[in-house]
Amino acid sequence: MLQSPSSHPYPRTITLIGMMGVGKSTIGRRLACRLNMPFSDSDIEIEEAAGQTISEIFARFGESHFRDGERRVISRLIAGEPKILAVGGGAFMDEETRQLVLEKTLAIWIKADVDVLAERITKREDRPLLIGHDIRTRLQELAAVRDKFYAMAPLHVWTGAQPHEEMVDAIMMALPR
Template sequence: MPSDTDSPARSAGATLPYMSRTIALVGLMGAGKSTVGRRLAEKLGRDFYDSDTEIERAAGLSISDIFTLHGEEDFRRGEHQVLKRLLTLPPHVLATGGGAYLNDETRALMRQNAVTVWLNADLETLWRRVQKRDTRPLLKRPDAKAVLTNLLAEREPIYSQADLVVRSKDGPHINTVNAIYKALQTWKPD
């Protein structure tokens, strides 16, 4: 467990650049954004928001139901509006949906108001993780692994535009949290 002096939220006079910004976790489904995000928020002494949870709350529907009833395009419009609102809040940790960072406007808002961290996981890790839940609308197909493979190939070039890249591996989530924390210590805005 880190001591109080290890936590930037508690360090007297700490002025590292990331401290005035939201930490936005981006990456493909199964990368660990929600789980790692909660733990990172605890470590930093910040609030945590999960954009998918906020979207479900605003719509009164599950993500899966939104996709089914309204389609992906409407979902993405709503996602942008929710993220726009969340990015106006005081600095916090934000787990975003897998496709959120693909939207040019959303990505620009994140780059302006947050430190973006790509949780980069390999295909096999992602596949093992996403099979644990059947609530992922883009994977409700017989060829789900092929869909995931294609999504990873299509999205990696965009995710790589994040401010920081941290590997998300199997093992204790605290390892990923600590890797993000370490990377934040040397991050400087463009």
């Protein structure tokens, strides 16, 4: 893990929430380096635990089964040492997962306009909730449902086309000391 000599680990897990494509994983890795903390991505941890991709889990078992496993993995990750944790876009929709994140971590909602998300997501084909849908329309539908839940996070940071390092700077400035 890259470390900055002037950085100090944050005393609790910081969980990055928000829509798919907003940059939680990329921003999270950079934030973890800046804060001298480990980084975990719940989607990667789920795939490793299941021995399948998220798309395969969705196709084989459905979203409900996936969310149950996601909740267990996130609970395990939160119970460990403080870290930067990026969670999937739908994780925060599960009431138990949401309560766990809000009670045990500092949740940060990384927000972006649907146009920004659509631009980023069109480059990837592994988003099960988008298969068979117009990407922009589906993102608008998901945001209409999810944003009120994401808004429960104590910190909100907007992202757009700026470099990820600027997002890390914005989060660093927003962190309570």
